[in-house]
Amino acid sequence: MNVTRDIASTRAALAAARQAGRPIALVPTMGALHAGHRSLIEAARRDAGCVVVSIFVNPTQFGPRDDYVRYPHDESGDLKQCEEAGVDLVFFPPVEAMYEKDAVTKVNVGRLTETLCGPFRPGHFDGVTTVVNTLFNIVQPDVAYFGQKDAQQLAIIKRMVRDLRMPVRIVACPTVREPDGLAISSRNENLSDAQRRQAASLYGALCDAGDRIRGGERDAAVVTREMQRIITEAGPARVDYISVVDPETMQPVANVAAPVLVALAVHIGATRLIDNLRVDPGVRSP
């Protein structure tokens, strides 16, 4: 397995694969790799000839009150996992390789960034789209893999790629969950045992929403009110949002008449958790 830390070495390392016509797959990560990332890498290995994992904790997508400084780092553990997963190249740049000191360019995806997490994390999605655009320009992948857990991020990246005619295919991979349903996230490590048990209520609330909508409920306000009740009954929690939105545009839906994304962001203690479920009202629960 090759490990590169600068742009020129990365492009040089990939030139041979490109010349040989091997499709290049990129799995962009912020490190602290877990089962969710491993599922992205497995999908990439099934599809492509050359699998690249980028590991970069991107400062521009963290706000001043976000957890950039305490975001987990585990370089040797990450490299070991990549090696075991059959990754061809790990791109592990320092901040200076990614950003010039006086960089000013930003990529913005408009309305899609203004709902859900947008108002709670100003500048976050511009940071994400700008760094993903940059990673795509460095690696020039044929295909890139993102988790459905970050559903708004995924919708925004898909839209950026479509709008800017980027020559890369975006593959969405299902959220990987713990046995009790909690979506796997690097931030779960920050939960105490009690908070960890409480956190299962998020997936419980999403499943309740799915059941209600498939059972015929069309009023998004009724759905989210029940979700709020389930989450707050499980313990002390601060809700950023619980929303029903269009899965492509991320705009709120009042009456459910087509597949929707039910999404939430909830603080348990000092840890902010997000999760979501795509629900098709046309399919009734078995």
Add this chain to the structure above:
Amino acid sequence: MNVTRDIASTRAALAAARQAGRPIALVPTMGALHAGHRSLIEAARRDAGCVVVSIFVNPTQFGPRDDYVRYPHDESGDLKQCEEAGVDLVFFPPVEAMYEKDAVTKVNVGRLTETLCGPFRPGHFDGVTTVVNTLFNIVQPDVAYFGQKDAQQLAIIKRMVRDLRMPVRIVACPTVREPDGLAISSRNENLSDAQRRQAASLYGALCDAGDRIRGGERDAAVVTREMQRIITEAGPARVDYISVVDPETMQPVANVAAPVLVALAVHIGATRLIDNLRVDPGVRSP
């Protein structure tokens, strides 16, 4: 010469050249080709194996009061010029091939877009950087050519490419001028004979600025005041700006201590003309 109008055909037409390792050069234009464009195409032909000219009058870089609807079009003349100039591929897309109806993604280059033409053409440079980014994603050139006449556009595109680590080299080509010094532009066609004669004062003012700075003048305000005098003495003109700026950052310079860009935008009648001159204070006039 190949002519394509959609993305898939363009990529297919370029696949062979790319496979053969022929460098791909892009000359982005808005059509109505003239000697300035021809100089870009000639530079591309000298450098690269495969020369692509894109012709697209980009609506998103025109404001509501700009001249989008009366911007000159000459498809058959443009194709003939490209053929004669030895262009390999002309990419001539309709608006729908470039933009989805609900496109929302924008590329912004921050402070560089806020000076000179920026305040007079809100959104213009976002339109430019977004469409150039899109053209680069469609054509995937190794090198792209831009005229120094649009100096702010050039600086902004260079910065975008650098900031986003785009895998393309930007080549700046010197401004092509009429015998009396007027920078060649598609918009010159809109000038009456009298306005055309008057317009030579713009280059006269730039040369005066160059002489003064090389002669020892360090006060940018003195330089621009004399330029204003030269231009207004030549006839009725509305000045958007006459400025001395840093050639990379486009920020105003008060005291000239390093190479500067002297730039202006002036309306003569209904026609807005821009021009600029790079001046090195260290080199005295012969």
